[in-house]
Amino acid sequence: MEFEAFAKRVDGIEAEAGDIETIQEVAALFGAADAELPVVVRFVQGRVFPAWSSTTLDIGPSLCYTAIARAAGPNVSADDVEARLADQGEIGAVAEGYEFGDQQGLAAFGSGAAEGLTVDEVDSELRALADADGSGSQDRKVDLLFGLFRQCSPLEARYLARLVLGEMRIGVGEGTVRDAICEAFDQPTETVSRALQVTNDYGEVAAVAREEGAAGLDSLELEVGRPVQSMLAQAGTAAEALDSWGEAAAEIKFDGARVQIHVQEGEESGLGEISIYSRNMDDVTAALPDVVEFVRQSVTDSCILDGEVVAVDDAGDPLAFQHVLRRFRRKHDIERMVEEVTLRLHAFDCLRAGSEGLLTKPLVDRHDRLETVFKNGEADEAVAELLLSDDPDELAAFEADALEAGHEGIMLKNPQSAYSPGDRGQNWLKRKPDVETVDLVVTGAEWGEGRRASFLGTFLLSVRDPETASYRTIGKVATGITDEQLAELTELLEPHITAESGQTVEIQPSVVFEVGYEEIQPSPTYASGYALRFPRFVAVREDKSPADAETVGRIERLAESQ
């Protein structure tokens, strides 16, 4: 498929306001694709790589502006691109406004269309861009991107710019893509949803739906080495749990960082490669050599485990969540950090053991299997204790003990429930006595004044609208932040600034803040329709990406349940 043809269809999709029509147009786009179908499906979502992959383009907005400026000719500078961006508010519109090198040449010769870019060519160039690393890699990335932009028509440039920055803004969320796959290849929603859950790859699922139908989709399974989304919890109480299920499986809610551990099968029945993923499915293996070693020593079979790693003090007692984060994304001085912060693994679920996928098995069976994956004796240390009980007093005592021992609270799980990746449903309930917090995406900020003029001071926060894959504002936070934190936050956010006007900056969604609040109120001021009363900064959730931030729907539910 020509990239121009892709861009034209996407332009039509962007202009479409109706949900059903949007699904039909996306389905028609998928139907028109040939071997490049998986790429088309990813591009529509603003992705080059499937969700399970940790690979990123690793190119910030300013390098993208430089590439656009170069392609636009000698009279255009990156500053000019930024000035237009401040004016027009969106990089796609800015890119579309230039005439790029080859187009200018063609116009001069008065010739017809050039040999157009194809979707596959764009994909392979962007993959080469992602591969560039080491010294000089940033220049190489700009060169590659410049090479693409100079071949682009204005419409192609609009979507290339947005694709590179990971935001298509065409009103197509994950649900729309799923429905379009169902529609294009005539498959039931449940079959496609299950396939998406286990593979985490919309492109692959679309291709299998087209080529092998329902039987092919049903045969897709979890694969060791491909992380899946974590199952999540809602707030709830023991009374609700017993009411719904009769009996509850209670576990400690460890205050650490979520890990999904993938252990490959090795040669001669030994273990192969071990990889650890964060709850965003980022590969954090390199930062956690001690956890890898522990797993290598204590696990007997290939498997996929779900659990939490917690920082502990010399006596083995849990330390606050912030300590784990010091270890998590570490790229340098890893050995020193291993010495400084001791981690302990608490595995609480098993998604696959040996060649057997366990997602649809009941929780209690998965827990039994989890224990057998560890060597004799090791399970006691590594596997989270599970208390099965139908007695409210026993559950209350379990919770009191957990809090007494310094844990965050308890989890209550439906003993008969399947593992449902990415689901924040009714089968896992979390119970913790602390204040309410929400996880929000930083989408803007304001420079401070006086002593704080060189720091970003007030942060604009947004929630996610999954259906349109966009962000909607919900408030600002300026309280709860020390001067030292302001400096750190400025350093963290500055590279993501996309536009600036006076004191105010726009920020590409990339950083998630945990924010405490007293109440959620309806409000006409913000695009979400809600505002936080007394918002207070709690922490940067480095373990979360914008995709994990609260959605508009969840804010609505929280507001209702107050």
Ligand code: ATP
């Ligand atoms: P929170 O901010 O409360 O940790 P969250 O948004 O990170 O919530 P939730 O799904 O709301 O995630 O809460 C579940 C989280 O609690 C899991 O993601 C996991 O990291 C952690 N956790 C700790 N102990 C357990 C356990 N025994 N079972 C499941 N999750 C656990």
